[in-house]
Amino acid sequence: MFKAKLKAEVLKTILDAVATLVDEAKIHVTPEGLSLKAVDPAHVAMVDLSLGKKAFAEYKATDLDMGVDLDKLKDILKLAGSQDLIDIEYKEDAHKLVFKLGHITRRMSLVDTANMGDPKVPNLSLPNQVVVLASELQQGIKASEAVSDHIALVADGKAFELVAEGDTDQAHLRLEGSELIKIQAPQKSRSLFSLDYFSTMSKVVKATDAVTLNLGTDFPVKIEFDIADGNGHIIYLLAPRIESE
């Protein structure tokens, strides 16, 4: 069984985080909260999301997997203001989720989870860690979009850099010392990433929140941040591009 009540904005954060990578997702529900892992069709990016029961106004569940069509969920969320409470209940017999908002009841069929795998989150050893304000990262991405379709993330001692090199123009974000929330970069690292994927992921974080980047050289980047006032957590993994020079 699964019966919960939560603020629309929390559900929206989850949806935004996952819908950037996949159209359907398998949500795993336990008495302690929900979790979800998904890999995008191109196998370039992975999301690993968890939301504890404290993120909910009410929560009651047993172990359960639910296949959700994210576009349908998007339609339902359009009915709610960010602070509205949404009731959700799993109807096992009909294999449906029932949403209640105000005087509206919406019944949504679940999708079959038989073909949805359980992605394994690889255990990566990434030597460098940078904690930065999301707004800084988002500004660097915006500057890069006019210049190139990929960016390099560089960490070295006390400085973090986001670099986009176009044929004629360049964009460059450089943060060091107190401009960073934290940096630990014992050895210089540099990896190249698709700007499109990195941008999509970075937009999920609130501008005023902190985001942690775990970096190595020619290694995936692990992007981590809290959601739902610290009662939930998102990890993205993004594979590097091969630098062709």
Place this chain on the structure above:
Amino acid sequence: MFKAKLKAEVLKTILDAVATLVDEAKIHVTPEGLSLKAVDPAHVAMVDLSLGKKAFAEYKATDLDMGVDLDKLKDILKLAGSQDLIDIEYKEDAHKLVFKLGHITRRMSLVDTANMGDPKVPNLSLPNQVVVLASELQQGIKASEAVSDHIALVADGKAFELVAEGDTDQAHLRLEGSELIKIQAPQKSRSLFSLDYFSTMSKVVKATDAVTLNLGTDFPVKIEFDIADGNGHIIYLLAPRIESE
């Protein structure tokens, strides 16, 4: 003759109410106010609108019919803020309407009314009546749009329901008791309507205003509401769809 002055927002309400059904309309003017009846090209919906002279800041008219191109009227209204006063005068010799807003004068040719009929509003005996806040109705419509292209309106005793049934999903608005402004439904009624038409009509009402629905089984719905602070009134009739089951 016709010479009047009114707030742009009143003229806009009229325009919005009628332009959803037709591109051109014949406005009938009398010393007491104006009125207008129109049927959409598919003969599915009808509007019957009246606006008393109290809705105007100034009003002077003799009996007169004017054929108006509603798209042109829309262009003129774009020049005005909602609280701006617009002067309108009929120039018989040139067969034009002259609008004045601030230092702007706009002359608009009228269209020939020879081919515009005078729709007869059918006299329907609809057993049930529901008065509901427009915002509730609009929320029910929004929920239905993701699910189906038609809806059922149901009245029964103390409850009113708007139901959309899709192939796999459902949307459902249920209002009863104090959630309704008024209900009088001595016998259960249910009719099916095109969501598109019903949505368009329901958007004309201000969210915070009351709207009256007169309902029967497999009968048209009669949608009524006041405009211009009670100095005008709109009636829509919408034909039912045949339920194919």
Place this chain on the structure above:
Amino acid sequence: MFKAKLKAEVLKTILDAVATLVDEAKIHVTPEGLSLKAVDPAHVAMVDLSLGKKAFAEYKATDLDMGVDLDKLKDILKLAGSQDLIDIEYKEDAHKLVFKLGHITRRMSLVDTANMGDPKVPNLSLPNQVVVLASELQQGIKASEAVSDHIALVADGKAFELVAEGDTDQAHLRLEGSELIKIQAPQKSRSLFSLDYFSTMSKVVKATDAVTLNLGTDFPVKIEFDIADGNGHIIYLLAPRIESE
């Protein structure tokens, strides 16, 4: 050399003023400020812009021409709020402009100025002069757009008129006496202009600012206004259309 710091909104005003006519522009820099002349590809309109060094927070330059791709400049300005300060520096060796905003550095290649001419601003003797609030002009243009693709500008004694004549409809802005900031129209003048061009130019002026129109009969209109709190000035010349009657 060229090294300056200015508010984003000042740079944006320049960009908007010029990008309406051309995609690339040659900016002439001197120790006293910058200037720019450009003619649109159809040779119908010309802009003559000057911005004194007082418009800048910091300014240091020697004589220099820089060819700028205006679309690229637009991308860079998207990174800044209107009150943000932007650092600009010309790098002679790389033939680039380097912009700094917050922690972002953007390097932009300059374009070759060899094929960009130096338009001569014709010396016109226009008998009439009208000074009007930009918002009035913009309202007149908006009213005209639904009616025609060209407008007549008429000055006569104490009145200024903007007239659009369609096949069936007309739009008309008339300002006289105290509705104008100033008028000096010893002889009646009337010229016809492309509404599209005139509209684009008039939108560059802030609605609450004054704009000066210098007018003759079948002569170009000279549109003048200040920018950057009076530390800069824009002159547009727009060729008349031949009246076909």
